[in-house]
Amino acid sequence: MEQNTRYAARPLTLGRNGRTPKTLRNRLASAPMERNYGTTDGRITEQYIDYLVTRAKAGLGMVTTEATYVRADGKGRTHQLGLHTDAMIPGLRKLTDALHAEGALAAVELNHGGRTAQAAVSGFKNVAPSPVPCEVAGGEVPRELTSDECEGLVEAYAQAARRAVQAGFDVINLHGAHGYLIHQFMSPISNHRTDRFGAPEYFMNRVIDAVRAAVPDTIVGMRVSVLEGPANGISAGGQVAITAKAHLDKLDFLDISAGSYEAGEWIVQSGEWKPGILAGYAQAYRQFGIPLGMAGRLNSPAIIEEVLAAGTCDFVSLARAIHADPAFVGGVLRGDRYRPCIACNVCIDNLGLGQVTCTVNPAVGRSRVPVPTPAVREGARVAVVGAGPAGLTAARELAEAGAKVTVFDDGGRPGGQFAFAERMKSTPDFHRFTDWSTAENARLGIDLKLGSHVDTTRLDALVRETAADAVVLATGGLRPGAGFLGADSADVLDIRDWLAGHPEVLAEPVDRAAMPEAVTIWGADSVAMSVADTLAARGTAVLLVGPQDGIAPESGRRAKILAVPRLQANPMVRIRLDTVIEEYDGTRVRVSGPGCPPEGEWLDAPGPLLVSRSVVPLDGSVAAEARDAELSLMAGVPVTLAGTVVDQTPAIASNAVKSGYDAAQRIAARLAIGSMDITDSMNSTDYSLNGAPR
Incomplete structure (x- = not known):
């Protein structure tokens, strides 16, 4: 398909009722995905700016920050972005200037956690329409807002919008979904009030009115959940009815998502669910005659083109797909290759733990701006033992760095345990990683030798056979017996x-x-x-x-x-x-x-x-750095371990991929152009488990 025939590549202009229009260069926007890359006081960091600008460079039409809190008691994550004070403006201005330089519009989503915010994170007692706790978020019973306090929060949204414009944002998106404060006022689960704020649309409209008054010429939209999820929550028809009462003349677009904290499966959907899962709900919002964005399992160029060509929505909001690889944008617009998201949901599950990482992309969310794997000297050869996620990742990184890579594996196909995982009921998208890795092996000229057993106690023989300058062992480790009487049974x-x-x-x-x-x-x-x-x-x-x-x-x-x-x-x-x-x-x-x-x-x-x-955990009795050194001396070349045995993290795919990436970076550093003699480098630098010199 030629680029000029792709619906996704067509520009889209937002701006209604005399407001100055803004044009997206295409129909692709980043969704307001939270990442925990900010500071503890809500400021943006260089790491976060680099992350967002990288995706603007990839060609997104609009780049949206995460749900950004409008007042300190609405903060829901330890490192969430804030627009609660003027002190946030300079850092965000640096971001918007950088996004504009790459040709993207800059958008911010304004939010308050309400009952989902917890004092242990924000430092303030949480507040909500009614004293109904959110058990999933921590279960703290919120204090019920007075009518005057509701108006105070309306003003907080307006002031945050003013700051957003001062910071250079082109677009403001009001978060009216996912069980946060605006949504809480809509929901019968969380709003039991009998005053004027008891009407589900009242607080929403007060916020829309106040924000529009504060920024009269700015593009403003609102995100809504097409259904709340729980049986006693807002139904699909109920949300359409509430939206019909919104002051839509003051909005420039709607952006549909789904779910709430009590129905998290709808916010970030499982790989079990069909792509474009929200398309069937979108038609009801077309009656409002307002541009429509849509999220929800938009994980391939084909499904994105399908929903745009059908007029299901006017633009798409992308989160996991561009988190896994910003090159996904080029895949949608031009058919470029990209690293696929496998819908494992490690990203969203990391939100309560720290920075948001990615199973298939080990370079994101690891407390640093990604450092490219250094180029290796001409003619460098590396042998990788094991073609599971760790081995495939190490091989790809080293081949990209210029090494001639040979991969050995006992099995009959690449992917290791992914061969089973991709056939499980709950992880049907896992095949996308092995399919992509196979294509990358071919593109990079990686020699994959399947059905080939390597005796890891005789690495000197492997080095002689392959003339390898380095070896990566990605075999996982040794597994002892099951540890109970009768464990030696054939069954x-x-x-x-x-x-x-x-x-x-x-x-x-x-x-x-x-x-x-x-x-x-x-x-x-x-x-x-x-x-x-x-x-x-x-x-x-x-x-x-x-x-x-x-x-x-x-x-x-x-x-x-x-x-x-x-x-x-x-x-x-x-x-x-x-x-x-x-x-x-x-x-x-x-x-x-x-x-x-x-x-x-x-x-x-x-x-x-x-x-x-x-x-029956893997045998981790030998420290990884000691084992690296021992194996290196045995083989006469640098050897490093990859796989979960390296750092004894849980045996999940995400950790295996990260371990393979780190192993590749350690080896590449020793084979880098201009590096010291290999034997000297082995003896002079002690590398820690995460690949950084001690």
Whole structure:
């Protein structure tokens, strides 16, 4: 398709009722995705500016900051951006100037957390329309606002809008979605008032009026959730009715999203849900005759072109896709290659932990402006052992840096454990990473040798065979025995080995006759959760026993927001948590734990007993830096470890990819153009686990 025929590439002008128009150079806008890249007092940082400007350079028509709090008691994240004082203006002016220099419009989303804000984060008692706590956010009971205090908050939005214009923003978006303050006034869950602010549209309209009065000639829009999510919340029809009462003549666009804190699966959707999930809700908003933006699983150029060409919306709001790779913009506009988002939701789940990172893009959200992997000297050769996420990442980085890379793997296809993950019910988009990696291997000339076993105790032989100047080991590590009586039974298998030996259980379409009647899974990590959920959905009865006190504790809430409730509700699934297997006799397991008698309790354990990694962790007894040095001396060239064994972080794909990236940067630094002799560099610099010199 030629560029000039793509709907996404067409300009869009915003501005109604005599207001000075602003034109987006295309129909692509970044959504107001929170990232925790600011300072603790709400200021923007160089890291954050670099992140947003990089996406403007990629060609976005409009770049939007995250939900930005208008008053200090509305702050919901430790490092969230603020527009609560004039002191925020200079830093944001630096941002908007940089965005304008790249040809993008600059937008800011104004927000107040209301009942979702918590005193432990903001330092202030939270306030809300009614004293209804948000359990998901922390459960603090908010103080009910008086009528005068409601008006005070209206003024806070107006003053933040004034500051936004002074800071150089072209567009202001009012956050009326996702269960934040404006949405709280709309919702019957959180608004039980009997005064004028009890009408769901009243506070919203007071904010719209005040902001328009403060910035009469600025482009102003509002984001709404097309449905709240909970059964007792705002329905799809109810939200349309509320929006119909909005002072739309004072707005220049609407931007539709979905969900609330109590229905987080609608805010950031699972990979299980179809692309363009909100398209069916958009038509109802066309009646208002106002430009419409839309979010929701817009993860490919094809779906974006589809919704724009159909007139479903006028522009799209992109979050995860451009977080995973700003080059996605070029993919939409011109068909360029890009690194795909796999909808794992590590990004949103990191919000409560620190900076927002990405599984497939290890360069973002790691407390730094990304540092390119240094170019290696001409002719440098690297051998990578292991073609899982860590090995593929290391290989790509080193090949991009100019190395000739050979990858060895025992398996028959690249991707390692992704070969299983991409076929699980809850992670169907994971194949996009392996597909992209395979294409990148071909583009970069990486020599992938599948079905090739490497003896890691004889790395000198590998170096002689390949003439490698460096080696990356991305094999994960050693796995000890399962640790209970009877663990040597032929029916006790590593869960991954069992899946590899029974490809029929994941085949499509499902052959019910080929499915086992029952399995027992020892461990309750994310792998066990995914396998149990997938097998149960295919008709297999599952007994899940784990020492963890919750299912998949290493995963965030959004990554398991659909799978865990499904398991808990499925009558074919038995779950015993905080429980340890002591013995297996072939048909039963003896378990111990709270509620069990002193001698233990016997449970029927039909089918094979599948052991997950959470209860048989990788052997990390040798410190990674010591092992690096030992292996380097053995091989006579620099050797570094990649994979979760390096730093003993949870065995999830995100950590494996980051580890492979860091390993590549360590090796590239030692093979860099102009670097010292390899042997000298091995002896002179002690590298820490994150790749930085100590």
